[in-house]
Amino acid sequence: MSESSKKSPSPELTDKKPVGRKSTGRIVLKLSVKDLKHEWILTLCLVMAISAVLSPLLLLFGLKYGIIEWGRDYLTQDPRYREVRPLTSKSFAKQWFEKMEQKEIVDFIIPMTRQISATAKANVKGKKATEELNIIPTRENDPLILENGALIPGPGECVLTQFAAEALKAATGDVLEVKASRIKKSRYEFGTMELKVKGIVSVRASELKSMYVQLNILEAVEKFKDGQAVHEFGWKGSTPAAYPLYDGIIIVLGKKLSKVGEFNLCNRTGFTKIESLNNKELITKAGFGVSSEKSIYRLYTMRKPAGEDSLNNVKNKLRGKNASLFPWVAPVNARLLDSSGKEICDINLSGLSAASEKSEEIGLSPVPEWGKEQSETTQKLKIMLPAGIPVQDKIFIKVSKDGESMRFPVQVMQKRIAADSKTAIIPDGLAGILRLYQLRNIRFDDKINEFVLFRRGYAGFRLYTKSIFAVDELRRFFGEQSIPVHTEIKEIKKVIELDNGMTLIFWLLAIVGIAGSVASLVASLYASVERKKRELSVLRLIGLSGARLFRFPVYQGIIIAGGGFMVSMIIFSIFARLINNMFRPYIDKLLGFPMEAGVSFCRLPFFHVSGVLLATVIIAAVAAMIAAVRVTRIEPAEALRDE
């Protein structure tokens, strides 16, 4: 107890150690430490008293930020509850998905196709067990996969549901043979591919036998089932070629039509309006001109553009009238690119039919270089440019709509048209396809040199909101758009109620714990200062005053509280480790897959640890301070002569 007994007695008293005036603070600290050491049993009792109330509180907070928070997330973030499913098949365009993706409350959305076309048979390579699996598209950030113990499959990979894996006896790393089938002329045809199993999701994700793959695989299967070819997998079939559409037809006649004749052309031909044009108007509207003696009409439609059948209708009605017909498309704005993809200029494109024996007779200008034979797409990929545009013979045309664009190669004709023309001339068939492009999704497939139609939209979607609390908002949003949806709203209500209940219980416990800790801390320190009344009075009498005097109990309070906190932290870390080790296997079993390595059942973030320490020390200091003020306020006479 007497830590200075080692020093020799009197000579020490004569030591001339310079002691600065500023060191009184240090002296008070030394005195408070010496007092605590002197009464070390009582000090230990105080430290233990504080750690006794602080430790359970730390453990409670540790569990809150460990397993309780994790469990809460696990429950409230369960993708099953966050899913919003469409109840009916519709056609959702690509743009719609993009817009949905940008919504604040939407976590993840991916297109789905018609369910019926989204199945395929699968078996593990070398194993017999075969199963018909649902094919469900996925991509990065899919919570259903990520939150159920698997990783997102890349190209050539898939993720299986638990039940699918069981049925196929498949494990992660196995290679699956996937077979899509269709019947053609009462014979089965198969499209096969191999997919590597990237992972298996727990039962929580889905109780169906399904495989999750990238969207293009699903689309390939769907196309194959529709009878189409899928070149990327080497599956044969038809190609949905693009077809031309026209806004109208230019009719060149030797003489004027009667009113009846005009009316007749608008009657059940697919065109609804007719107007007479002069040569100048023709050049502006269609990019070409004819001899001025001719009568020129423009037959057109205000609503839907017309197809080849409408052209035939008009052709039939004008049979024998020696009419020249030119299918007409309103000029299309396009951009010309050179073979390296560099931009040349913007220009309008007008369609013009092939030259015929009549071209000369009606004074057609310019006369196009292309022939009538345009059944192959390559024969349509031609262009006549105004003189003055310096280009190679092979260039690209780029057309755009709604933020997307299509690019295809064209051959530049030797013959040029007037340099002042603002319009370049392309074959009428190509112009018709560009007209279609404005309405439908077309892609130029350069493997087969063909304009190919592709899907208008997707029948459905798989969507997850950011949290279960956003589900109802989204349900109402879809309601306004007349898209009936299914949500787990009833389950969500239960989960929210459970969560609220848990939170309430936690905070009740926490409040009792915190109040208890504060009370114990204040009481312990108050009592300890009260016991120090005499010492404080003596110190005051020999010249310590005000702030310097109060430092004595405040230092002691801080040391005791800090000590209590340290002991609590030791107890906390022992028990936290114990809890983590004991419960992990149990939870892993419950989940069906190992919990992420980073998750702790009982943990305290540094921020909270320091917060608790700070609060403890401040409360201790304040309690000691108040006690000290009260104790020293009484007259020293009483404090000194109480015995």
Add this chain to the structure above:
Amino acid sequence: MKNDKSDDRFVFHLHDVIRKREKGGNLFELKIDSFKIRQGEFVAIVGASGCGKSTLLDMLGLALKPTVADEFSIFIKRTNAQFGIMDSSESQLADIRKVHIGYVLQTGGLLPFLTVKENILLPCSINGMSPDNHVHELVKRLHIEDQLDKKPQYLSGGQRQRVAIARALAHRPPIVLADEPTAAVDKLTAYDIIEEFQNLTREMGVTLLMVTHDTNLVENVVDRMFTFEVHKKDEQYTYSVCLEKDKIDTSDGKR
């Protein structure tokens, strides 16, 4: 505060000082008409309990302010400075206590968590003074060299009081206040202690004010004595007047 002609100044100069205290509906009033102490005097304040002698000592020790005071000043010769207690702040008073006054309390007033040596050196450390031969000398004179590393709880009552005296004198204060310093020791030891105390203070030229209830103990060694006349007006009101006991002839303050 600064002073002019020095030697004649009183260390303590009190005039018409009143301290009122109310406790449980009873009013107690201590009146001091005139109380003047010169440097180097040994003055005893005697009286039965409840007469107000401790109250007076607390006021002299600057731990308690009077209720009313026409004059209540302390003059420190060493720094040639005079302080009026009424218009000094608590921290100024604490500074005066720290530097210029030493205390010996009833049971020593030693800090139980410090050794004897640390206790004795405490006023020095608080004042930022380095201990010197003087302390060594004090320890020797008071016969406590062998106790330096003990904690006060292991000392006898007499040793404890000797340590208290050493502590009170360690930082060479001009004034020492002692409150019944021998109340807890036997008569014989008490006489020894008082004698040593008196010798030390006289050699150092220290003004010693001692409160005691035992006139016999001090009557042969003190220069002057003050006592109290207690008047009980009624159940609720008592007043006590502090007067110099003129039995000893020291009116001019010289020995």
